[in-house]
Amino acid sequence: DIVMTQSPDSLAASLGERATINCKSSQSLLYSSNNKNYLTWYQQKPGQPPKLLIYWASTRESGVPDRFSGSGSGTDFTLTITSLQAEDVAVYYCQQHYTSPITFGQGTRLEIK
Amino acid sequence: EVQLVESGGGLVQPGESLRLSCGASGFRFTKYWMHWVRQGPGKGPLWVSHINSDGNMTDYADSVKGRFTISRDNAKNMLYLQMNSLGVEDTAVYYCVRDLAASAFWGQGTTVTVSS
Numbered sequence A: 001d002i003v004m005t006q007s008p009d010s011l012a013a014s015l016g017e018r019a020t021i022n023c024k025s026s027q028s029l030l031y032s033s034n035n036k037n038y039l040t041w042y043q044q045k046p047g048q049p050p051k052l053l054i055y056w057a058s059t060r061e062s063g064v065p066d067r068f069s070g071s072g073s074g075t076d077f078t079l080t081i082t083s084l085q086a087e088d089v090a091v092y093y094c095q096q097h098y099t100s101p102i103t104f105g106q107g108t109r110l111e112i113k
Numbered sequence B: 001e002v003q004l005v006e007s008g009g010g011l012v013q014p015g016e017s018l019r020l021s022c023g024a025s026g027f028r029f030t031k032y033w034m035h036w037v038r039q040g041p042g043k044g045p046l047w048v049s050h051i052n053s054d055g056n057m058t059d060y061a062d063s064v065k066g067r068f069t070i071s072r073d074n075a076k077n078m079l080y081l082q083m084n085s086l087g088v089e090d091t092a093v094y095y096c097v098r099d100l101a102a103s104a105f106w107g108q109g110t111t112v113t114v115s116s
Helices: none
Strands: A004-007 A010-013 A019-025 A039-044 A051-055 A068-073 A076-081 A090-096 A108-112 B003-007 B010-012 B018-025 B034-039 B045-051 B058-060 B068-073 B078-083 B092-098 B110-114
Touching (some): A004 A090, A019 A039, A019 A090, A019 A108, A051 A068, B003 B092, B034 B078, B045 B068, B045 B078, B058 B068
Parallel strands (some): B010 B110
Antiparallel strands (some): A004 A019, A019 A076, A039 A051, A039 A090, B003 B018, B018 B078, B045 B058, B068 B078, B092 B110
């Protein structure tokens, strides 16, 4: 199974600051035939299901604010939130769908300092 | 509007069975692979099972293999999860999820509690 490891486990940042969440996979998520990284980012707020933020590692879902961006390739990925807003308080998960079983990172809890 | 509505959760004793259902609307159900993902109390999501768009290919997490069965009825836009021999470790919110990739969309979930 591909192991997804996020860092840090929790993060506190001030309003307006940048927050960076890392995700490392135990094997490459880059599919050579289409040059796509099979990596997705979700945001989960309390009492709600996860919400799609970023797919193919760097493509922002429609309606997601442009302060959210994804980067990386292969085994190392980053979710960056520029200019943190109060409504960004949530747990963020990365997930690979390169191979079965689909696996998730353990989550990063983002709080406001 | 895309909607996935799960039902069938509840409180059961260890060893009992439950059948979860998920009604889909607002999108072409027959186009998508569908998944069940569960999330235990205070834990991250855990993929449980998926089924392809035609319903003839399925896969399961090792922890549920041989106990759970995923199925779909494309004529009714419905997804199902038959869960047998439930154990306390199966206690979780169970989500019906479209695609788990570029078109990922999660239902609100249904809660399964296994306790004596």
